[in-house]
Amino acid sequence: MDFSETAERISLKITSKGHSVDTAGIEKKLRRLVDEFGVPAAEAERTVTNELMKEYDIPNPGALSGSGEQKSINELVPGEWVTIEGRIVALSSSPSPAISQTGIISDNTGAVRFVVWSKANAPVMSTGKWYHIESAVVDEYRGVANIKVHSGSTVKEVEKDGALIPAVTPIAELSVGVGSVRAKVLQEWDTTHDRMLQSGLLGDESGTIKFVLWKEEGKEKLVPGTVYNIFYALVDEYNGRHSLNLNTSTCIPEEGDIAVSSGDTTVEGALVHLAPGSGLIKRCPVEGCNRVLSRQNYCPVHEIQPKFNYDLRIKGWLDNGVKTWELLIQRENVELLTGMTLEQARELAENNPLGMDEVFLRVRETVLGRYLSCKGREIDQRILVSQCGFTHFDPTRLADLLNRAGGETA
Numbered sequence: 037m038d039f040s041e042t043a044e045r046i047s048l049k050i051t052s053k054g055h056s057v058d059t060a061g062i063e064k065k066l067r068r069l070v071d072e073f074g075v076p077a078a079e080a081e082r083t084v085t086n087e088l089m090k091e092y093d094i095p096n097p098g099a100l101s102g103s104g105e106q107k108s109i110n111e112l113v114p115g116e117w118v119t120i121e122g123r124i125v126a127l128s129s130s131p132s133p134a135i136s137q138t139g140i141i142s143d144n145t146g147a148v149r150f151v152v153w154s155k156a157n158a159p160v161m162s163t164g165k166w167y168h169i170e171s172a173v174v175d176e177y178r179g180v181a182n183i184k185v186h187s188g189s190t191v192k193e194v195e196k197d198g199a200l201i202p203a204v205t206p207i208a209e210l211s212v213g214v215g216s217v218r219a220k221v222l223q224e225w226d227t228t229h230d231r232m233l234q235s236g237l238l239g240d241e242s243g244t245i246k247f248v249l250w251k252e253e254g255k256e257k258l259v260p261g262t263v264y265n266i267f268y269a270l271v272d273e274y275n276g277r278h279s280l281n282l283n284t285s286t287c288i289p290e291e292g293d294i295a296v297s298s299g300d301t302t303v304e305g306a307l308v309h310l311a312p313g314s315g316l317i318k319r320c321p322v323e324g325c326n327r328v329l330s331r332q333n334y335c336p337v338h339e340i341q342p343k344f345n346y347d348l349r350i351k352g353w354l355d356n357g358v359k360t361w362e363l364l365i366q367r368e369n370v371e372l373l374t375g376m377t378l379e380q381a382r383e384l385a386e387n388n389p390l391g392m393d394e395v396f397l398r399v400r401e402t403v404l405g406r407y408l409s410c411k412g413r414e415i416d417q418r419i420l421v422s423q424c425g426f427t428h429f430d431p432t433r434l435a436d437l438l439n440r441a442g443g444e445t446a
Contacts, residue, residue, distance in 0.1 A: 039063045039070075042077070046085050055092045062088075073153070073186040074175040076115045083117075110145035112183075114176035120183065123166045123200055125268050126284035129252055137161060140214055140268050140284050141169075141183065142200055147214040147268055149284075150183040158191040166196040180213045202267045208242035210278050215271045217280075219245075220294040221258045223420065224326055227336075233257060237415070238266075238280065239296035244413050246279040255283065260326065262289050277415070301414040304427060305356030307363070310404050314351050315396035316381045318344040331392075346382050350399065354408060354419070362418040363410060369424040374402045 043063035050057045062084060069080035088094075106119040125147065127139035137152040137160065150172075152158050161167055169191050173184040185191060202216040210217070219238040227235055234249040234257045247269075249255060258264060269285035271278055313328065320327045320335040321343055333341050350365040350373070371377050376384075381395045388394040407428075412421040 039066050042066055042081050046081065046088065049085060050088050050092060050094070053092065053094050055094075057088065072155075073173055073184055075173050079115060079117065108145040109141070109143050109148050112148060112174045112181045114174050114181050116174045118172055118174055119168070119170045120172065121166065121168045121194065121196075123196075124161050124163050125200070126286070127161075127163050128284055139163075141167070142202065142214075142268065144200060147202065148181060148183055149214065149270070150185065152185040152191075153187070156185050156187050156189060158185055158189065159193070161191065161193075166194045168192045168194045204265070206242035207238070207240050207245045210245070210271050210280075212271050212273050212278070214268055214284075215280070216265075216267045216269065216285075217245075218263070218265050218294070220263045220296055221260045222296060224257075224260050226327060236260070237413075237420070240294055241296065244296070244415070246277070246415060247282055248279060249282045252283055258282075258287060259289070259323075263292055263294055264289050300411070301419060302409065302411045303354060303356065303361055303419060304407065304409045305354045305361075306405060306407050307352050307403050308355045308360075308405070309353040310396075310400045311351040311353075314349060315399045316378075316385050316392045317347050317349060319347050321345050346378060348376075348378050348381055350403065352403075354410065360417075361414070363408075363421055364418060365410075365421045365424055369421055370399070373408075373424060373426070374399055 040063055043059050043066060046062050047057050047059045065084050065087075066080050069075040069083060070077060075083070106121070107116075109120060109122060112118060112120075120141070120143070122141040122143040125140050125142045127137060130136065130138060134154055135151055136154045136156065136158065137150075139150060139161075140147050141150050142148075150169075152161075169183070169185060169189060171189045173186060175182050175184050204216050204218050207217055207219060217238070217240060219240045222237045222239045222244065224234060224236040227233070231251050232248065233251045233255055234247075236247060236258070238245050238247050247258075249257065265288045266280070266282065267286045267288075270281040270283075272281055273279075318329040318333060320329055320338055320341050322335070322338045322341070325335065325338060327335050327337065329335055329341060329344055333344055335341050348367040348370040350363065350370050352363050352365075354361045354363050365373070367378055376395075376398065384398070385392045385395050390397070406426055409425055409427045410419055410421045411423040412419045
């Protein structure tokens, strides 16, 4: 937008009616609406023009109300000025001094993220209460509508009865925005950031999805193996894959189980690398933690843990000559591949001078360089293996392989 040109155009409309205006002031208003509040250029021009015509009492039969039409949340379209009415279902910590509040507001048709600018001087909203928000701007971020409350908006608490019942969406059908799921915590992963409280994998009958929970007052970790109703989580997308940010969500545990698919990705190839942290490992015994401990029995959350739990796993790379996958193989399949049980591995480590390194060496000797067929869930080129076994050379394929290599059969 050429602010100076637009300001000049607006100024001419007013001066043509016999009034003098400050063109620089007009440009400042335009910049604030567009740059600070994310108002579309055409809408900003219309708003400033209407405001000046009203100020100078200039007849303007084509003017539209600045408050915007009252709409349901599922009808919001980026670029509009609207009035909405909804219940605050989540509040998040402000990421910037420029933002007074941010969270999620919902009605019976859906939910949307909102931002209240500090300069709006709006009343502080509370979770669980209903509000009438007038003259808000519908903005867009990553293709998803969100609400911006600015200095021209009005926010009033309203009395309204009735509970909201969010629609639960199968994981495979989630789209970027706000979503609610019923899912089981399948795995908890080691955190990769100091601000991260927990990350892991959720699953339902339709599929699986990564989740992240950031450290924030009042937030508690989810318990692996437990089924939760998760309402109003933020659905993000990165590299074509969805993930759930649970900081805005309400997570309610429930009894029962979910028959989660074990995953339908099957890969074959040679195990070309066995990563550190394979073989016999120690896990934190604190309920709900299960993190892998260091050699000094140190948990990054619960510190020194002398009464640890042993476990077996394989972390490595599988290569088929065209593509490489990272494998994560849990105890049951490690025992099948190596012929070594967890108890045998523990005894070996406790009675051998090399300790746990001896278990690692024996696992490496058994599996490294061997061809494997693995089935499981694929997440970002990582296979969470549910079934695994060695593959053996098929003599009937010899002629085909030689032909592809340009050789001849005997």
